[in-house]
Amino acid sequence: SQELEQSPQSLIVQEGKNLTINCTSSKTLYGLYWYKQKYGEGLIFLMMLQKGGEEKSHEKITAKLDEKKQQSSLHITASQPSHAGIYLCGAEHGSSNTGKLIFGQGTTLQVKP
Amino acid sequence: DGGITQSPKYLFRKEGQNVTLSCEQNLNHDAMYWYRQDPGQGLRLIYYSQIVNDFQKGDIAEGYSVSREKKESFPLTVTSAQKNPTAFYLCASSAQRFSGANVLTFGAGSRLTVL
Numbered sequence: 590s591q592e593l594e595q596s597p598q599s600l601i602v603q604e605g606k607n608l609t610i611n612c613t614s615s616k617t618l619y620g621l622y623w624y625k626q627k628y629g630e631g632l633i634f635l636m637m638l639q640k641g642g643e644e645k646s647h648e649k650i651t652a653k654l655d656e657k658k659q660q661s662s663l664h665i666t667a668s669q670p671s672h673a674g675i676y677l678c679g680a681e682h683g684s685s686n687t688g689k690l691i692f693g694q695g696t697t698l699q700v701k702p
Numbered sequence: 703d704g705g706i707t708q709s710p711k712y713l714f715r716k717e718g719q720n721v722t723l724s725c726e727q728n729l730n731h732d733a734m735y736w737y738r739q740d741p742g743q744g745l746r747l748i749y750y751s752q753i754v755n756d757f758q759k760g761d762i763a764e765g766y767s768v769s770r771e772k773k774e775s776f777p778l779t780v781t782s783a784q785k786n787p788t789a790f791y792l793c794a795s796s797a798q799r800f801s802g803a804n805v806l807t808f809g810a811g812s813r814l815t816v817l
Contacts, residue, residue: 591744598742620804631706631792631808677744681804688733688752688796688804689760694744 592616593680595693602668603701610663610696612678620681621661622690623652625674632677635663665698673700704729708793708809715780715787715816723778723812725793732797734776735806738762739790748791751776780814788816 594613602608612621620639624632636645638654638661645652649666665672675697679690706727715721727734733752737745747760751770765784770776776795780787790813794806 593744595744622805624808629790629811629813631708631810632794632806634805634807637805679745679806688806689735689747689750690804690806691747692737692745694742 591694592682592691593678593693595676595678595696597696598694599697599699601699601701604669605667608665608668608698610676610698612661612663612680612693614659614680614682616659616682618654618658618661618680618682621652621654622679623661623663624677624679626677626695627674635676668698668700670700670702673698706793706795706807706809708791708812710812711810713812713814715814717816718782720779720781721814723780723791723793723814725776725778725809726774727776727795727807728774729795729797729807730773731795731807732773733795733804734770735794735796736760736766736768736776736778737792737794739792739811745792748778787814789814 596611623635626632636652641656641658643654651664654661675695677695678693709724735750736748746762749768751757767779792811793809796804796806
């Protein structure tokens with residue numbers, strides 16, 4: 590099984606609807622990172638969460654890290670076609686500071702106009 | 703503008719041939735990483751380097767080799783020993799400040815297809 594599980598694997602929503610993507614870890618998280626990817630392109634950094642209970646927002650996207658630091662959620666309010674793409678969570682599972690991240694399998698989001 | 707440049711964008715290889723993917727960064731980052739992406743599997747770490755002239759194996763290093771002779775460059779060679787090399791390859795770098803604050807900056811990727 591994956592160390593980092595994302596759900597759902599894919600999502601189709603109508604423009605204007607809200608949606609949530611979850612990322613669950615089998616180990617304590619030392620850092621949780623959300624990225625967005627257009628198919629066939631590189632990853633674009635969205636947000637980083639470090640502390641349990643932390644919440645960050647950027648435009649219409651909000652990410653939270655739960656108190657026990659083993660799950661994060663990404664919430665998009667009033668979705669737009671520009672939100673379409675693949676969302677990936679990445680995590681550091683140790684404090685050794687190698688900087689290497691483990692990634693979830695990704696969630697593909699389609700937004701219907 | 704600072705960033706990471708990967709080349710080539712698309713590469714075709716015949717079975718039995720080695721190929722080298724280029725990764726160059728001008729962000730003055732100490733650490734660099736190579737990931738492989740397959741459909742439905744997210745990203746898997748191949749190799750990483752935290753400092754010049756040193757690198758470590760990731761989770762799927764078999765059939766790959768790297769070098770880190772310069773801070774700016776971290777080329778990846780896909781050897782003929784790699785059984786299933788067709789994939790999308792992503793290079794990344796980070797300033798590696800401290801655990802929990804290592805934002806990776808990614809290149810645009812290289813798609814390798816074995817014919």
